[in-house]
Amino acid sequence: MVRTFQLFLLGLALAGGVFFLLRSQHHRPARALTQHPDATVRRLAPLYPRFEETDWSFRHPEEVPQTLEAFRAQRTPLTDRKAHSFYIQPIGRFGKDQQQLLTDTATLLEHWFGSPVKTLPPIALESLPASARRGAQLLTGVLLNQVLLPQRPADAIAVLGVTTADLTPGEGWNFVFGQASLVNRVGVWSLARLIDPNGDLARTRLRFFKLATHETGHMYGMEHCLIARCGMNGCNSIMETDHAPLAFCPECAAKLWHATGLRPTAWFSELEAFARAQNLKSEATLWRRSREVLPQ
Ligand SMILES: [Zn+2]
Numbered sequence: 171m172v173r174t175f176q177l178f179l180l181g182l183a184l185a186g187g188v189f190f191l192l193r194s195q196h197h198r199p200a201r202a203l204t205q206h207p208d209a210t211v212r213r214l215a216p217l218y219p220r221f222e223e224t225d226w227s228f229r230h231p232e233e234v235p236q237t238l239e240a241f242r243a244q245r246t247p248l249t250d251r252k253a254h255s256f257y258i259q260p261i262g263r264f265g266k267d268q269q270q271l272l273t274d275t276a277t278l279l280e281h282w283f284g285s286p287v288k289t290l291p292p293i294a295l296e297s298l299p300a301s302a303r304r305g306a307q308l309l310t311g312v313l314l315n316q317v318l319l320p321q322r323p324a325d326a327i328a329v330l331g332v333t334t335a336d337l338t339p340g341e342g343w344n345f346v347f348g349q350a351s352l353v354n355r356v357g358v359w360s361l362a363r364l365i366d367p368n369g370d371l372a373r374t375r376l377r378f379f380k381l382a383t384h385e386t387g388h389m390y391g392m393e394h395c396l397i398a399r400c401g402m403n404g405c406n407s408i409m410e411t412d413h414a415p416l417a418f419c420p421e422c423a424a425k426l427w428h429a430t431g432l433r434p435t436a437w438f439s440e441l442e443a444f445a446r447a448q449n450l451k452s453e454a455t456l457w458r459r460s461r462e463v464l465p466q
């Protein structure tokens with residue numbers, strides 16, 4: 171079965187009052203990071219805020235936390251030894267700021283997942299099959315299966331299509347921010363609804379960094395995080411995305427280190443340097459402190 175992750179479902183249907191009423195009644199069993207069986211996770215735990223219920227988590231009360239032990243026991247979809255690079259595939263036209271955003275995102279993904287990220291020559295909107303269009307929107311299924319998958323390079327860990335056009339999976343959906351196929355290792359994301367209407371480039375950039383690391387995390391077999399405030403928390407809206415942190419919590423980071431073989435202290439150093447270069451002050455501080463609490 172092809173597992174797809176539908177991202178950021180449309181809209182907030184719960185009124186605020188109902189939200190807070192439910193919030194106080196809702197309890198999800200989760201162990202504390204401070205009592206985690208993994209020593210590295212325990213050391214990092216005090217630096218990371220506890221999980222907060224979100225609109226997404228209210229709508230998915232059946233979800234159980236994916237533990238580090240369960241993650242380690244599963245086969246990740248990225249065990250193909252020939253696969254060693256990520257590819258970003260621009261679809262359509264990108265302005266100067268948007269191109270810079272793609273370059274910065276490629277750099278972040280290199281540090282975050284420890285693999286080279288290569289950018290492919292853009293695919294013009296005019297060259298897409300007519301079946302890829304629904305009005306002004308592009309259909310995710312056609313992009314994934316008929317455009318990205320047939321052209322996936324042999325050494326690709328995953329191909330990440332990026333477009334400024336709005337996306338929809340089709341009938342019954344207004345839009346999605348993106349969609350990915352774990353099995354086929356292709357994903358597509360749209361910048362269209364991430365761009366801040368007031369021209370706040372820093373906000374747009376942070377949103378894209380969050381989306382790119384979160385969705386690539388899914389490609390590594392990571393599920394939504396229910397143990398801490400974390401970049402892998404499920405989000406239902408752009409408001410929740412803005413509220414969610416970029417940083418992965420210690421348990422999700424430990425899954426990533428397991429999947430990639432990255433060393434925690436080196437990983438935090440690289441992320442800290444990236445955050446400084448991007449003027450992400452709170453992230454730089456968090457990653458510096460995270461590095462400092464670990465044995466050097
Ligand atoms: Zn997700």
Ligand SMILES: [Zn+2]
Pocket residue numbers: 395396397398399400401402403418419420421422423
């Ligand atoms: Zn997490």
